Amino acid sequence: MNLNQVSLANENFLNIHEEVDAIRPDYILKSKKLTPYQAYIALKKQFGLPNSNMFDDIKTQWMYALQTDEANFEIYDWKIFSWSIAVYLKPSTQRAARDIAHDFASVLERQAFQQKKFIAEKLKNPDGFVIENPFFTYRETADSIYDFLENIKEEKFWPEDSLGLKGWMKHYDLCRAAFVLYLSSVEAFVNLIYELYLRKELREKRIYDRLSREQIDLKLRLAPVYCECFRKGVLESENDAFKNFHSLANIRNDIVHANLTKPMMNPVVYEDSFKFVNDVDSSTSIGIPSNFREFESEHIRLTKTITQTLIDYVVVSMKSEYKREFNKILHEEYIEVEYDDGKLSIL
CATH class of the missing domain: 3.30.310 (TATA-Binding Protein)
Known part of the structure; x- marks a missing residue:
């Protein structure tokens, strides 16, 4: 032909x-x-x-x-x-x-x-860009795993199912996966704000490179300085939403960097020729254990709540016009934007 x-x-x-x-x-x-x-x-x-x-x-x-x-x-x-x-x-x-x-x-x-x-x-010389929203991807995947965790509590899901979940122990793997994804969704959320609302005069490679290396808690606190969308005097580090997330982020950092933490060092004692391994208390002030292996579905529910509370707190801290705009696109899979003389506009 x-x-x-x-x-x-x-x-x-x-x-x-x-x-x-x-x-x-x-x-x-x-x-x-x-x-x-x-x-x-x-x-x-x-x-x-x-x-x-x-x-x-x-x-x-x-x-x-x-x-x-x-x-x-x-x-x-x-x-x-x-x-x-x-x-x-x-x-x-x-x-x-x-x-x-x-x-x-x-x-x-x-x-x-x-x-x-x-x-x-x-x-x-494109007319604009379509941004693949990373927050949408991470959050949707985390929610999907969490929903599945809730479902497999029902006994009917266990007999010879197609996913090969032949024992309750498998749910720990899903808990760990969901935890990491919920924390990643917050990073994606913050990165999206910086991409959409970074001040025009700061849109240069050296600043982008510096921001990409910044710790997530500092990046959050600096957002009102770098981004034009926030009201003044917001994102206080003493706010409960911020403090709870900071504690959660510390747990996440140990997990992502595979640190050998104190709760992973279980003391062994012998008594009458018997060996006893003693658990180390890994509880934290936010109710989520610092030991990755101890995660249960209720800990993932807490993680979801803490991360969502922080997200809500950040959005509420925006100026009204930006808050309306951001709420419209936050849960969209793709966001179309264009740049005019260095200034970004959401279409």
Whole structure:
């Protein structure tokens, strides 16, 4: 197949068939060899602007309706990050829809390669960025593990389940994973604030490098100095939300750095030729043990509460206009932004 064999089709080509509701693609190829932008530029170069409006405009921005002697095609983007080729075979066609789809994709790949220089130049000076929200990813994963921990307390989850949880001991692994992710979600939360609201005059590499090395508690306390979104005199270190999180962060630091801490040094004594290993008290003021191996689901619930309380405290400390804006995007998976003369704006 070559592009000379492909032409624009009537965007309503499905309506020429009887029983329109029953018409489904014979094959859909979700190509990963080209980005949606590369595919679009290749199509635009050959066929001009998109010629179809027959799509779900919540999930799709553009669509081409095309045809060959063998099939009709719908080529469209999907949720911005992917694109697809839908193939509708014509009655006389003998070839498989899958083969036709891959042939068409190869044609577009060759066309996109010819536009490689143009695309590279466009990407050197982008109109903006879509930030993958790290807070969303870490928090959602931690919540998912915590929900699962709560569910497996029910006896019905144990018999020969597909995850291979053959004993209660496995839940400790999940507790440890959730704990680390909840703490990481706070770091992601703070990093997101700095990326979105760092003062324009401070957006330079040396400052970014310094901030990336800063301890999370200091980074939090310095946020009103570096970021334009906060009211004055906020994020006091004596606030309970801040103090509880600081204690939690100390536990996290020992865990992340795999420190051999005092609660891990269990004294052994012999009595009457018997050996006795004695546990060391690892309790803390916040109710979460400092020994990683002792975590239970209730400790993860406390971790979730402490981290969420800190997040709420930080958001409440923002200026009103920034608070409204930040609350809208905090739980979005992707955040679209643009930079204008060094100043960032959320779209």
